[in-house]
Amino acid sequence: MTNLNIAPTKTTPQIEFNAATGDLEISGQSYPESAVDFYQPVMTWLAEFLKGETSLTLGFKLSYFNTSSSKCILNILRLLEKANAEGKKVEVNWHHNEADEQMQETGEEFAENMKLTFNVVAFK
Amino acid sequence: MIEKRKTDSKPEADIEAMFKEEIGVLQQAEVIAANPPSDKTAVARAFQNLTEEYKNLLQQAMKMTRIGDMAQEKLRRTQEDLSGANEKLERQAKTDGLTGLLNRRYLDTALTKAFDTAREHSRPLTVAMSDVDFFKKVNDNFSHQTGDEVLRAVAKILRDTVRDSDTVARYGGEEFVMLFPDLPVEGGLAIAERVRAAVQAYDWSTIHPDLKITISIGVSADLSLANAEKLLAKADEKLYEAKHGGRNQVRH
Known part of the structure; x- marks a missing residue:
C-alpha cells in the first residue's frame, strides 16, 4: 500500500500517512474551501488501510479547523469506531499545544462517548 | 419524503x-x-x-x-x-515616549483639525507655543538625565494646568504646544499665564538643589491666517518675542 502525503497549505493540514510504519498524522490548520474534496481521499485511504491492517494509530495535531472539517473528522472517527468494533485495535491521539486551552477542550469533546481509545496529549 | x-x-x-x-x-x-x-x-x-x-x-x-x-x-x-x-x-504612535504627551506627528493632525473646525463653526481657537528657558544649560550644567526629568515635570505641569479639553503636545526638544479650542485669546492668555506661573512656582529643588526653571510662551488666536501652520508660526513668532523680551513671560 502506498503512503499518503499531502503538503500543507494555508487552509489545509499536512497529511502524513506512512503505510509501512503505520504512522498516521494530520497536522496544521483546516478550513478548506471544500472539506469533502480534501478529506474524501483521506477517508478512502484509511478505509483501504484498515482492510489489510489489524491495528492503527492516528494522530491529530491541529491548531484551528472550521465546522465542516469537524464533521469530516467525526466521519473519520466513525469509520475508525466501526473498525474498532470489528476487532481492530484503533487508537487516536489528539495533540494540542499545552497553552491552547480550546484545542485541549476540543479534544476532550471529541473523546466523549467515543468507542475507541482516544488520548488527549499536550505538547510544549 | x-x-x-x-x-x-x-x-x-x-x-x-x-x-x-x-x-x-x-x-x-x-x-x-x-x-x-x-x-x-x-x-x-x-x-x-x-x-x-x-x-x-x-x-x-x-x-x-x-x-x-x-x-x-x-x-x-x-x-x-x-x-x-x-x-x-x-x-504609542501618537505619544511622546519621554513625557507621555502627544507627539508632534499627532499634533500636526490635531492642529489642522482644530483650525478647520474653528473656522467652519466660527469658533475661537488659541494656540500657545512654549519653550523651556535656558534648557541647554540644564543639560550642560547638570546632566541629560536632569534635563529629561525637567521635561517630564514641565509636561506634567502643562497637563495639570490646562483644561481637560485642551491638547498638549511635545513639539520638539524642549518645545511644547498647547491648543485651547473654543477659547478666545484672552482666555488662552490666562491659561498660558497660569502655566508660566506654575512652572516658576514649582519646587525644582526636588530634582536638583540648584535647579530653577522658567518657560516662555507665545500665543496666537488669529484665525484670519491662511492655515493651521501659519497660526503655529505666528505663535512661534510671539515666543521669539517673549525670549528676547527677557524670558519667563507670555506674549501675543
Whole structure:
C-alpha cells in the first residue's frame, strides 16, 4: 500500500500517512474551501488501510479547523469506531499545544462517548 | 419524503456529501415508513437501527455545537488580543515616549483639525507655543538625565494646568504646544499665564538643589491666517518675542 502525503497549505493540514510504519498524522490548520474534496481521499485511504491492517494509530495535531472539517473528522472517527468494533485495535491521539486551552477542550469533546481509545496529549 | 434541495451551489453539495451516510439512513427509513413490512420483527429491527443512527447523529450535533463554540471562543480571544495590541500601537504612535504627551506627528493632525473646525463653526481657537528657558544649560550644567526629568515635570505641569479639553503636545526638544479650542485669546492668555506661573512656582529643588526653571510662551488666536501652520508660526513668532523680551513671560 502506498503512503499518503499531502503538503500543507494555508487552509489545509499536512497529511502524513506512512503505510509501512503505520504512522498516521494530520497536522496544521483546516478550513478548506471544500472539506469533502480534501478529506474524501483521506477517508478512502484509511478505509483501504484498515482492510489489510489489524491495528492503527492516528494522530491529530491541529491548531484551528472550521465546522465542516469537524464533521469530516467525526466521519473519520466513525469509520475508525466501526473498525474498532470489528476487532481492530484503533487508537487516536489528539495533540494540542499545552497553552491552547480550546484545542485541549476540543479534544476532550471529541473523546466523549467515543468507542475507541482516544488520548488527549499536550505538547510544549 | 423530504424534498431534496437543489444543489446548484458547490458548498451545498459539499455539505450533503459530508452527510452522505445520514442522508442514506433517512432515505432507507422513508422507504420503510411508506411501505411498512408486515413482519413486526423486521419493523422493530429497522426502528432499532434508526434509533442507533439517530443517537449517533444527535451526539455528533452536540459535539459539533460545542466544538464550534470553542473555535469561536478561540477566534474571539485572538481578536481581542489583536485589537488590544492595535490600541497599544495606536497609543504609542501618537505619544511622546519621554513625557507621555502627544507627539508632534499627532499634533500636526490635531492642529489642522482644530483650525478647520474653528473656522467652519466660527469658533475661537488659541494656540500657545512654549519653550523651556535656558534648557541647554540644564543639560550642560547638570546632566541629560536632569534635563529629561525637567521635561517630564514641565509636561506634567502643562497637563495639570490646562483644561481637560485642551491638547498638549511635545513639539520638539524642549518645545511644547498647547491648543485651547473654543477659547478666545484672552482666555488662552490666562491659561498660558497660569502655566508660566506654575512652572516658576514649582519646587525644582526636588530634582536638583540648584535647579530653577522658567518657560516662555507665545500665543496666537488669529484665525484670519491662511492655515493651521501659519497660526503655529505666528505663535512661534510671539515666543521669539517673549525670549528676547527677557524670558519667563507670555506674549501675543
